[in-house]
Amino acid sequence: MRQAVFLDRDGTINEDCGYLGDPKQVRILPGVTEALTLLKEHRWLLVVVSNQSGIGRGYYGKDDLRAVREVIEMQLSAQGLTLDGAYFCPHAPDEKCACRKPEPGLLLQAADDLDIDLKRSWMIGDKFSDVEAGKRAGCRAVLVDTNQIAGAQQDVPANVVLKPDLLSAARYILDA
Secondary structure (H helix, E strand, C coil), X not given: CECEEEECCECCCECCCCCCCCHHHCCECCCHHHHHHHHHHCCCEEXXXXXXXXXXXXXXXXXXXXXXXXXXXXXXXXXXXXXXXXEEECCCHHHCCCCCCCCCHHHHHHHHHHCECHHHCEEXXXXXXXXXXXXXXXXXXXEECCCCCHHHHCCCCCCCEEECCHHHHHHHHHHC
16 A cells, blocks of 8 residues: 555645636645655655535536646646646535545545555645544644644644645655
């Protein structure tokens, strides 16, 4: 079985502009390509797991989501990077599905599809629901504070690793 780093998308890989359905709004965050390159060099699978309730809320469709994903993948590819998988929950919060983080459904599906050992894997995201999904799936987790929300709230649980960005999180994982 292989080890993976599961990555939230908006606020972790790219700027979180709220309900990203327009590929022209994609902006990869600083340090992301360096972080992903480091992880790839150490043989980690890179798997995006992202809530996309904008679909369930009717703000954009699956074709828009696909176009955004293609732009992100194209920008990463230009830096020599490829993702090993991408899983999205299209449901609105009130649908109570098993795939919307903090539920672990996306991670469990990816682990099954890609032969991933969840106990050797990590989840990185910018929201507590990301960290919780990782922990529920059996992974270790890192919260990145790219929007300076968690640090400002000062309610980060003692057992949550907090880093300022994806590059710091990747370095932490490689040193763990």
